[in-house]
Amino acid sequence: MTHTSPAPDQPTASDDAPPVAIGAWSTxxxxxxxxxxxxxxxxxxLLDAQHGLYDDRSVVDSLGVLAGTAQPGRTSPVLVxxxxxxxxxxxxxxxxxxxxxxxxxxxxxxxAAAAARACRYPPVGGRSRGSWxxxxxxxVPEPEQANRDVMCAVMVETPTALERVExxxxxxxxxxxxxxxxxxxxxxxxxxxxxxxxxxxDGPLARVxxxxxxxxxxxGAYAGDLESARTLRAHGFGWIATVTDAGLLxxxxxxxxxxxxxxx
Numbered sequence: 165m166t167h168t169s170p171a172p173d174q175p176t177a178s179d180d181a182p183p184v185a186i187g188a189w190s191t192x193x194x195x196x197x198x199x200x201x202x203x204x205x206x207x208x209x210l211l212d213a214q215h216g217l218y219d220d221r222s223v224v225d226s227l228g229v230l231a232g233t234a235q236p237g238r239t240s241p242v243l244v245x246x247x248x249x250x251x252x253x254x255x256x257x258x259x260x261x262x263x264x265x266x267x268x269x270x271x272x273x274x275x276a277a278a279a280a281r282a283c284r285y286p287p288v289g290g291r292s293r294g295s296w297x298x299x300x301x302x303x304v305p306e307p308e309q310a311n312r313d314v315m316c317a318v319m320v321e322t323p324t325a326l327e328r329v330e331x332x333x334x335x336x337x338x339x340x341x342x343x344x345x346x347x348x349x350x351x352x353x354x355x356x357x358x359x360x361x362x363x364x365x366d367g368p369l370a371r372v373x374x375x376x377x378x379x380x381x382x383x384g385a386y387a388g389d390l391e392s393a394r395t396l397r398a399h400g401f402g403w404i405a406t407v408t409d410a411g412l413l414x415x416x417x418x419x420x421x422x423x424x425x426x427x428x
Contacts, residue, residue, distance in 0.1 A: 184397055187405040189386070190226075193217025197409050198226035202242070210243045210405060213253075214268050218244070220256060224296070227261040231300035241315065249275055251282035251290065258283065259294050261302070264315025266342055271324040273331040280337025283316040288337070315339045317384060320372055321347035329372055333379035340382035340403060343372055345392075360395045373400040 188206035190198050193216055202209050211218050211226055218226070223244055230242055241263030246253040254265050267279040281289040285307035297304045305313065317340035320329055326348070333341050348368065349359045359368060369385075376383035377400075384403035387393035393406040 183402055185403045186393070187384075187403060189388070189405045189408045191216030191218075192409050193219070193222045195222070195226040195229040198242075199229055201407075201409050202230055204407065206407065208241050208243065208403065210245055210266060211262075212245045213257075214245045214247045216245075220253075223257055223262075224260040227257075228296070228300050231261050231297070231302055243315065243317065249279055249282075251278075254279070254282040255291050255294075258291065258310075258314065260296050261300055263313070264317060264339070266317045266319060268319045268344065269321055269325075269347075270318035270332065271322055272328040273335045276318050276332045276335040276338050279318050280316045280335060283314045284311040284337060317342050317382075319344045322351045326352075326368055326371065330375045330378070333375040333381050338381060340384050341372060341376050342384035342403070343369065343386070343401070345386060360392060360399075363399075369396075369399045369401075 185207035187208045187210060188201045188204050189210050189212060190201045191212045198209070198211055209230075211223055213219065213223055227242065227244075242261070243264045243266050244257040244262045245266040245268065246257060247268075249267050249270065254267070257265055265279075265283060270276050270279060282291060283289060285291045285293060288311060293307065295304045295310075316338055318332060318338055319342045320326060320332065321344040325332065329341065332338065345356055345359055349356050352359070352368065362369065364370065373383045382403050383401045384405075385396045385399075385401045386405045387396050388405065388408055388411060390406065393404050396404050
């Protein structure tokens with residue numbers, strides 16, 4: 165996927181604000197959970213195989229179900245957060261039909277380049293060809309088209325990554341730099357609220373957004389709730405993970421139970 169701005173049909177806050185794509189995040193590790201989350205109307209969906217319950221089998225099964233239920237109103241693209249920077253894991257997710265991958269704990273441009281290479285076929289990468297698209301009833305893209313369409317997103321979660329974020333964002337083949345705010349706050353010795361509240365020009369979030377804008381790539385971040393999403397949007401992030409299946413189940417379920425008891 166080339167270094168371009170998000171598609172113009174994505175939602176925007178205003179004419180002078182960057183395009184914003186609201187993401188749904190699935191952690192529960194089943195095709196049913198993935199299918200429900202794909203029907204929420206979000207702009208993109210992520211299956212979490214790092215901290216979520218998705219493993220190789222459930223990623224493959226879930227992507228197969230999503231491919232077989234493609235219809236208007238279903239979320240696309242679908243990304244997979246792989247457990248680590250591992251070419252085999254990245255290739256398996258893409259073979260199964262993922263639109264791209266989110267690679268955690270990328271510390272510098274060398275690791276970013278390795279992630280980008282794992283996402284693409286030769287001569288620009290090292291991905292082995294073995295798509296499952298035909299099994300799911302979809303067309304198998306030619307390698308050149310697959311190389312253009314895939315999204316390689318890398319996560320900035322450490323002080324080292326923050327120090328190298330400009331070089332990471334400029335790495336050929338990197339399409340998005342994504343902030344993992346909870347690991348980053350731990351690594352910086354601060355807390356989540358303080359990280360989000362820091363609006364200084366050289367603050368961590370401002371630095372990531374500026375690096376992405378300068379490099380012409382997307383700036384993404386995990387929010388997990390509406391208030392954090394609004395704050396990250398104000399910082400200038402364009403891809404924001406706002407709703408999780410586990411969080412939605414817990415909050416909506418608790419509200420229904422309370423209301424049914426007449427406690428609301």
